[in-house]
Amino acid sequence: MAKLSYARPKLRGVTNFEAAEVRRLRTEEHLSVREIRARTGLGRNRVYELLRGVPPSERTRRPNAKDDLRAQAVSLRATGLSVPEIARRLAVSRSTAYLWVRHLPLDRDAEQERQRRQAHSKAMTEARWSAHRRTRDEAQAETHAAAGRTVGQLSDRDVLLLGAIAYWCEGTKSKPWRRDDHVEFVNSDPGLLALFLRFLELSGVDRATPTYRVSIHESADADAATEWWAEQLELPRDRxxxxxLKKHNPATARRNTGEGYRGCLVINVPRSRELYWRIEGMIAELFRSVAVRER
Known part of the structure; x- marks a missing residue:
């Protein structure tokens, strides 16, 4: 069985004169393929074969709808943008953007390249984890809501117990080697401080009774912090x-800085020995109750 051949047939019947005439019509008269065929009587494929390597003239070029985008791509490349950035700006594919600007290599210095890679890495990480974070935040909000519903309406007894526990965690306590039976509470959380102030009110201590003091780094605005605490917790400014002021160490990498840093608020209750003893009694009974239930 004879082997089939798919080789392209050679052009036959075309003289050197015809070949030269076809090229002349293209280069000198700037005719299109259709016009050359009409002039010479040759077929379309033969004309294309004879014109191989001869670029078309500007007159025969069709206007390209993306010529404006190509010019914009070249301008953006000149400003130092990468191919992906150009493609995103012009809403074209990366392959198209590359074809338009491949003759214009980027010339970035080391710092620019580092910043570009860092920004790209950050964008990729954000894209990869944004859906996960959204799911996580929704689950967190749902859990917060469910947990909040378990609190309900707090009674005065509940607030007294919570206040005593808060003080035992964050307040100053008397030690066997240092007898100091007075109430002093220090914290930076407005919510916890509000809870302790409510505890004091239920214990018969009005907000005008304690003295207040802001403890803050010397690099911060102490006066502004004082005004903020007085307004936030509705405390008398004259108290x-x-x-x-805590000494600032520039070598320490502190994160509690900026406008949101307002230090800690110190609440000192004068003549509070009996109140301190009551807190001790509540805490001792709480611990005893827990131990009895465990047994």
Missing amino acids: FQHPN
């Missing part, structure tokens, strides 16, 4: 003492 505030001079702020306690």
